[in-house]
Amino acid sequence: MANPAPNTMDTEKPEIIYSVSNESGDAPRKDAGAGDLEASTTRATYINSYAAQHLPADHQKYLLERHGTLDLDPVPGHGDADPYNWTEWKKTINLILVAFHAMMATFTAASIIPAYEDIATDLNVSLQQTSYLTSLQIAILGVAPLFWKPFSTRFGRRPVFLISLICSLVGNIGCAKSPSYTSMAVCRAIVAFFISPAAAVGSAVVAESFFKKDRARFMGVWTLMVTLGVPIAPFLFGFVAFHTGQYRWIYWILAMINGGQLLFYIPFGPETRYIRSGVAHESSDFKQEYLHFGRIDPQPLRWIDFVYPLVFFVRPNVFIPAAAYAMIFCLAGVLITVELPQLFAEKFAFNPQQLGLQFLGVIIGSIIGEQLGGFLSDRWMARRQTKTNSRTEPEYRLWLSYSGFILAIVGLVVFLVQTAHAPEHHWNITPVVGIAIASAGNQIVTTILITYSVDCYPQDAASVGVFITFVRQIWSFIGPFWFPPMFENVGVAQSAGVCAALMIGVSILPTIALQMKGHVWRRKGESQMN
Numbered sequence: 001m002a003n004p005a006p007n008t009m010d011t012e013k014p015e016i017i018y019s020v021s022n023e024s025g026d027a028p029r030k031d032a033g034a035g036d037l038e039a040s041t042t043r044a045t046y047i048n049s050y051a052a053q054h055l056p057a058d059h060q061k062y063l064l065e066r067h068g069t070l071d072l073d074p075v076p077g078h079g080d081a082d083p084y085n086w087t088e089w090k091k092t093i094n095l096i097l098v099a100f101h102a103m104m105a106t107f108t109a110a111s112i113i114p115a116y117e118d119i120a121t122d123l124n125v126s127l128q129q130t131s132y133l134t135s136l137q138i139a140i141l142g143v144a145p146l147f148w149k150p151f152s153t154r155f156g157r158r159p160v161f162l163i164s165l166i167c168s169l170v171g172n173i174g175c176a177k178s179p180s181y182t183s184m185a186v187c188r189a190i191v192a193f194f195i196s197p198a199a200a201v202g203s204a205v206v207a208e209s210f211f212k213k214d215r216a217r218f219m220g221v222w223t224l225m226v227t228l229g230v231p232i233a234p235f236l237f238g239f240v241a242f243h244t245g246q247y248r249w250i251y252w253i254l255a256m257i258n259g260g261q262l263l264f265y266i267p268f269g270p271e272t273r274y275i276r277s278g279v280a281h282e283s284s285d286f287k288q289e290y291l292h293f294g295r296i297d298p299q300p301l302r303w304i305d306f307v308y309p310l311v312f313f314v315r316p317n318v319f320i321p322a323a324a325y326a327m328i329f330c331l332a333g334v335l336i337t338v339e340l341p342q343l344f345a346e347k348f349a350f351n352p353q354q355l356g357l358q359f360l361g362v363i364i365g366s367i368i369g370e371q372l373g374g375f376l377s378d379r380w381m382a383r384r385q386t387k388t389n390s391r392t393e394p395e396y397r398l399w400l401s402y403s404g405f406i407l408a409i410v411g412l413v414v415f416l417v418q419t420a421h422a423p424e425h426h427w428n429i430t431p432v433v434g435i436a437i438a439s440a441g442n443q444i445v446t447t448i449l450i451t452y453s454v455d456c457y458p459q460d461a462a463s464v465g466v467f468i469t470f471v472r473q474i475w476s477f478i479g480p481f482w483f484p485p486m487f488e489n490v491g492v493a494q495s496a497g498v499c500a501a502l503m504i505g506v507s508i509l510p511t512i513a514l515q516m517k518g519h520v521w522r523r524k525g526e527s528q529m530n
Contacts, residue, residue, distance in 0.1 A: 142473025220374025238356020
């Protein structure tokens with residue numbers, strides 16, 4: 001084994017607990033001054049809060065000057081390049097950029113929904129074939145992060161995000177110039193592949209930048225933007241398609257947005273991947289944050305790194321939340337978004353602009369739901385910790401998820417039943433009210449379950465995000481293929497019963513089991529890793 005790199009913590013050799021990144025399943029272990037961190041997989045370390053008193057005096061002094069306390073979870077490293085030591089405005093601006101980038105993944109996929117009829121006419125294909133241009137991107141958004149995650153771990157988040165935007169811009173220009181259905185599908189696939197990283201790795205950016213006490217609130221910003229991408233795109237581009245009379249302007253605008261993102265990322269999107277021990281940080285803080293495009297983690301890439309997130313299929317503390325969330329997202333999100341144009345266009349003879357306006361219900365409902373799933377969730381956990389004067393188990397957060405499940409079921413039932421019972425060419429607002437209720441529930445479930453999973457595996461935040469995205473997107477890709485047959489064979493109103501049963505069976509009941517046995521499964525997993 002090679003000699004370890006210099007480390008500021010080696011001077012006094014205190015026995016400090018380091019949780020070494022679990023990117024390949026390594027368990028937390030003791031490390032006398034982190035001397036053998038060369039053996040770790042990603043060398044990303046997490047200093048537990050109870051180890052702060054054993055840190056070197058200069059490290060403690062730095063933290064007290066920067067934060068005013070040593071009661072920090074996790075404990076930052078010694079240096080301004082550590083994202084935990086950034087100012088709040090710097091963290092927030094970076095989060096906004098990453099969250100907006102994540103939104104652009106789902107935003108791009110949903111952007112052409114109000115223009116399906118125009119695209120079908122222009123490319124001489126059926127309406128169903130046109131919808132596959134969206135389904136194609138949904139599937140790729142689930143699989144592509146498996147490729148991007150190892151590269152972002154080894155080379156950093158910032159280089160991956162910059163490459164993502166440059167290639168997405170080119171791909172959208174290709175869509176705008178595509179002369180045929182096949183060429184447009186190929187360009188849409190390219191865009192989906194390159195725009196995908198932030199929609200999955202964003203969970204790691206939050207975990208790498210914000211302390212645990214604020215995790216749900218800022219995780220909620222990222223998850224809310226991912227959710228809002230779906231309704232905002234058809235809402236805005238309904239106006240574009242209707243008033244310009246040319247749907248290709250949608251692609252040109254997407255390319256312009258990618259260019260604007262790139263210009264903002266360069267000065268305001270620093271690197272959040274920071275290794276706190278076992279490596280030497282010799283360059284300046286500015287260079288580490290903005291100008292470093294080589295390896296951050298010197299460990300070689302292996303094929304197992306590209307499939308590692310799939311290990312969570314056998315870890316119930318992540319798989320159950322992923323499956324529960326995927327079902328809610330598919331039925332309370334994708335079903336409404338994908339089927340609304342076909343249901344409303346046929347029943348109410350809506351034009352693209354009128355269809356786009358229906359998505360206001362999703363936007364309003366998601367924003368309202370995030371208040372409970374994010375900020376109030378952190379308050380809920382903090383209040384419990386203050387009351388018990390002990391560490392709050394992650395399962396306590398799950399109590400708030402049931403309100404989201406109930407709202408999702410109620411809202412979807414209202415949407416389907418009221419849509420079915422509405423008279424031909426006589427629109428009323430009740431289906432949109434149902435959409436808003438379902439969207440609020442969807443957003444509560446999104447933030448609560450993703451935050452819970454990250455709380456269980458904080459060192460695997462990137463892999464957790466990739467896995468949850470994979471499950472969500474694959475299930476969402478399958479959904480549009482069975483939604484129309486369900487409506488045709490069962491009926492639109494009666495389908496509400498099918499959807500409610502699926503959400504109870506796949507989301508609510510497993511979450512109850514998780515709340516009861518989650519702590520046992522987590523400890524069993526830790527013992528297996530040890």
